[in-house]
Amino acid sequence: MNILVVVVDALRVDRVGSYGGRSVTPTIDELAADGTIFENAYSTTNATDPALTSLQTGQYPRTHGVLNHGSHVSEMEKKRVEDTSTLPSVLNKRGFATGAFGRPLGRWHRRGFDRYPELTSAHWRLKSLEKAVSDILYSVHPSIGDVISGVYNSLTDRTGSDDENEIVEAFDSFLEDADRFYSLVHLMDTHTPYDVDENLVERYLERFEYENTPLTEIAERFPTGSITYNSLQPGGVVNQNNDQWRGHEVGIGTALARAQYDAAATEADRKIDSLLSVLRDRGMLEETLVLIVADHGESLGEHDIYFEHHGLYEATVRVPLIVRPPFDAVDRVSELVNITDIAPTVLDVLDDSKGSPTEFDADGRSLLPLLEGSDSDDTWDSREAILLEEANTQRFRGIRTQNWKYLRAVGDPACRYCERPHGAAEQLYDLTTDPNETENLVEDRSEQAAKLRAQLEELLSRYTHSENDPNASDNRRVEYDDEEEVLDRLESLGYR
Numbered sequence: 027m028n029i030l031v032v033v034v035d036a037l038r039v040d041r042v043g044s045y046g047g048r049s050v051t052p053t054i055d056e057l058a059a060d061g062t063i064f065e066n067a068y069s070t071t072n073a074t075d076p077a078l079t080s081l082q083t084g085q086y087p088r089t090h091g092v093l094n095h096g097s098h099v100s101e102m103e104k105k106r107v108e109d110t111s112t113l114p115s116v117l118n119k120r121g122f123a124t125g126a127f128g129r130p131l132g133r134w135h136r137r138g139f140d141r142y143p144e145l146t147s148a149h150w151r152l153k154s155l156e157k158a159v160s161d162i163l164y165s166v167h168p169s170i171g172d173v174i175s176g177v178y179n180s181l182t183d184r185t186g187s188d189d190e191n192e193i194v195e196a197f198d199s200f201l202e203d204a205d206r207f208y209s210l211v212h213l214m215d216t217h218t219p220y221d222v223d224e225n226l227v228e229r230y231l232e233r234f235e236y237e238n239t240p241l242t243e244i245a246e247r248f249p250t251g252s253i254t255y256n257s258l259q260p261g262g263v264v265n266q267n268n269d270q271w272r273g274h275e276v277g278i279g280t281a282l283a284r285a286q287y288d289a290a291a292t293e294a295d296r297k298i299d300s301l302l303s304v305l306r307d308r309g310m311l312e313e314t315l316v317l318i319v320a321d322h323g324e325s326l327g328e329h330d331i332y333f334e335h336h337g338l339y340e341a342t343v344r345v346p347l348i349v350r351p352p353f354d355a356v357d358r359v360s361e362l363v364n365i366t367d368i369a370p371t372v373l374d375v376l377d378d379s380k381g382s383p384t385e386f387d388a389d390g391r392s393l394l395p396l397l398e399g400s401d402s403d404d405t406w407d408s409r410e411a412i413l414l415e416e417a418n419t420q421r422f423r424g425i426r427t428q429n430w431k432y433l434r435a436v437g438d439p440a441c442r443y444c445e446r447p448h449g450a451a452e453q454l455y456d457l458t459t460d461p462n463e464t465e466n467l468v469e470d471r472s473e474q475a476a477k478l479r480a481q482l483e484e485l486l487s488r489y490t491h492s493e494n495d496p497n498a499s500d501n502r503r504v505e506y507d508d509e510e511e512v513l514d515r516l517e518s519l520g521y522r
């Protein structure tokens with residue numbers, strides 16, 4: 027059996043048709059019809075580095091050690107994660123060919139992979155050069171920026187198909203000599219800046235209703251010069267370096283940005299279709315366990331978070347999770363699950379003997395009993411709560427139970443990017459009646475809040491890394507050859 031895990035960065039549940047969302051993801055929906063849809067799946071955090079590490083280790087960030095993202099990851103965090111076993115390492119030792127594709131994040135994520143892509147592909151280098159040049163020229167005069175973008179657009183295919191070809195060709199050649207494989211594909215389409223087929227955006231603007239507020243008007247809600255303020259200016263999060271949108275009646279606003287996000291979801295879906303076609307053509311699809319998941323969601327304006335993943339609200343931490351095993355599985359599961367369950371599930375499905383794999387110390391649990399449903403020999407004990415911890419934006423912690431969400435600020439509740447808080451220092455939401463988390467019940471339901479506060483404390487003490495005292499650790503430094511390159515790239519994506 028083979029394993030293909032596709033991580034669609036920042037993909038929201040409500041953009042996946044099989045979750046009742048807009049039908050902009052036909053391939054994922056088709057796969058879901060053949061597999062299991064996890065309706066209540068969560069990330070462990072709001073940022074890629076800790077989330078992807080949770081996926082690969084089956085552990086919460088505080089267990090595997092990486093709580094932050096990008097340049098905020100400390101020496102201490104790197105040391106902790108060095109000692110953690112990862113799914114690709116375990117499978118590689120078992121004789122699986124292991125390959126990562128797309129835009130992976132290098133450093134410790136690389137561990138256990140036989141094949142890892144160039145971090146800066148030709149396509150990516152050209153794109154970041156174009157963005158850097160046009161950003162500078164826009165600041166001189168917008169029309170010069172347009173000229174440069176026009177030249178770039180005429181030289182390259184804006185639909186992102188060169189990016190797609192690169193991924194698909196690499197995947198195909200990897201399969202050439204793989205008897206059995208574990209593959210992780212990381213797609214960045216739905217992460218800003220959206221680099222999408224503008225004709226598709228145009229079609230979605232006609233097809234769907236989008237609320238439209240100019241981005242510069244929204245920017246005024248944030249302190250001038252804050253990261254968020256800047257990202258909402260021309261040349262920021264939205265792909266505005268394109269003549270088509272200058273003077274277009276839609277204007278540079280939330281409608282355009284959301285239509286670009288939807289188009290980006292479709293482009294990620296097309297890439298998944300191409301990957302599945304490669305497997306089908308090689309006769310390997312039926313013997314492959316396929317998982318589609320996101321590392322975190324994306325806020326498209328909820329809680330005044332625009333095209334970003336700050337906070338621990340549902341828009342940011344709830345993720346699609348679709349599992350298509352090579353056997354008959356139940357259609358839908360409403361149990362609370364999270365991305366720490368993925369690695370134990372893969373190992374359990376592979377293991378002939380059932381039970382928790384001993385070589386892997388996961389916080390998560392195998393989802394196999396849920397996939398098999400009433401046919402399973404094992405039972406799934408419903409999970410009471412999921413621990414959520416925010417990476418380097420405003421540092422909230424919280425829990426999600428079947429019906430409630432409780433959030434608490436670690437220190438200053440102000441978001442580092444927005445330079446203002448997205449909510450009170452303590453928040454309680456009844457998700458059964460208020461799924462959009464608009465009414466903070468922390469005062470009105472103080473008993474419920476106290477219960478969840480205690481439950482959060484219990485989870486925080488249950489999941490603790492053994493090496494938590496910075497003074498007790500040795501002085502070794504963890505160096506990654508690709509760290510500078512990765513951090514440069516993350517900065518170009520807006521991470522500071």
Ligand SMILES: [Zn+2]
Pocket residue numbers: 254331336419441442443444445448
């Ligand atoms: Zn924010």
